[in-house]
Amino acid sequence: MVAQAGGTLARVTPALKGLVLSGGAGTRLRPITHTSAKQLVPVANRPVLFYGLDALRAAGVTDVGIVVGDTHAEIEAAVGDGSALGLRVTYIRQEAPLGLAHAVLAAEEFLAGSPFVMYLGDNLLRDGITELVDRFRAGTCDAMILLQRVPDPQSYGVAELEDGRVVRLTEKPPEPRSDLALVGVYMFTAAIVESARAIQPSGRGELEITDAIQHMIDSGLVVEPHEVTGWWKDTGRLEDMLEANRLVLDVLEPRVDGEVVDSTIEGRVVVEEGARVVRSSVRGPAIIGAGAVVEDAYIGPYSAISPGVVVRHAEVEHSILLEDSRIEDLDARVESSLIGRGATIVRSGDKPRAYRFMVGDSSSIGLI
Secondary structure, three states: OEEEEOOEEEEOOOOOEEEEEEOOOOHHHOOHHHOOOHHHOEEOOEEHHHHHHHHHHHOOOOEEEEEEOOOHHHHHHHHOOOHHHOOEEEEEEOOOOOOHHHHHHHOHHHHOOOOEEEEEOOEEEOOOOHHHHHHHHHOOOOEEEEEEEOOOHHHOEEEEEEOOEEEEEEEOOOOOOOOEEEEEEEEEOOHHHHHHHHOOOOOOOOOOHHHHHHHHHHOOOOEEEEEOOOOEEEOOOHHHHHHHHHHHHOOOOOEEOOEEEOOEEEOOEEEOOOOEEEOOEEEOOEEEOOOOEEEOOEEOOOEEEOOOOEEEOOEEEOOEEOOOOEEEOOOOOEEOOEEOOOOEEEOOOOOOOOOOOOOOOOOOOOOO
16 A cells, blocks of 8 residues: 655555464474474574564564464474564464465465565574564565575575566576575565465475565566675574574673583583583583583583583583483584484493494484
């Protein structure tokens, strides 16, 4: 809707809604995601999903629909009605992971014609989205897409620009004509719904959001690009999870609420209430979760030790240890690792010396 304001045309924008996509299977993070939603894997001891929800709330978007799939029970248990995060949350079931544009159609009743911000639940943006949402509210474009230059554009949706305008979008092109990847945050008017309805499934059998946005462009609608200069992470792979963990820990505010006995704490370190650090060295940035025990151990930079973890007579660095895991009596450092909930890695000391494993599907173990 457009109204006259002081001699100029300005769009009268109804309140924006949020649409957060949390239905993906997370195949690239298996075996962790065999038993856990990928959006709930923690970065700096906080689920990835919560960072996106925080960004929406900070931008004034508080009416949020979360698209869920097979892991809906776990997502709903973690987020609840959203009130603890300052949000009002509605859950939207997607029958199968049939593409981002399909998720828009699944959410049509919730959106009810409102403009909205679509945020992929496993993405992180350092600088948030407040400025961009304000710009979308004040503008007259039909869609705003966020872009960032990447070294491997063939792994992403790619945008081609001419004179600052978006002319073509391609999903995971084998020979990219641009290095501008689509960041997992989009802003749309209700026009995207008709475009999502107009397209056909891709070769992957999905309704691609890139095809829906291309339909908007071909229909003469205005799609505004914005290049993101701060860091952005799609946390779909182990390397990306560890890098996101590093980036978030880099801005950690140090705090010691737990018990520290005969230990050395250096740099930006958080020791949460109920945690115990005994005869150990912790070098930040690092976080030790509530109820964790670190004893006769070393915790190195960029480590996130989740609640209930035990690290005893062992060294950990640049790693994420999930809840209730246990690392004990190792004579080599655990580094660049993601250890699942309740996992146990110990040295028994038995003779003859041997390795003994119970390893899940798609696991990776490196021995030196």
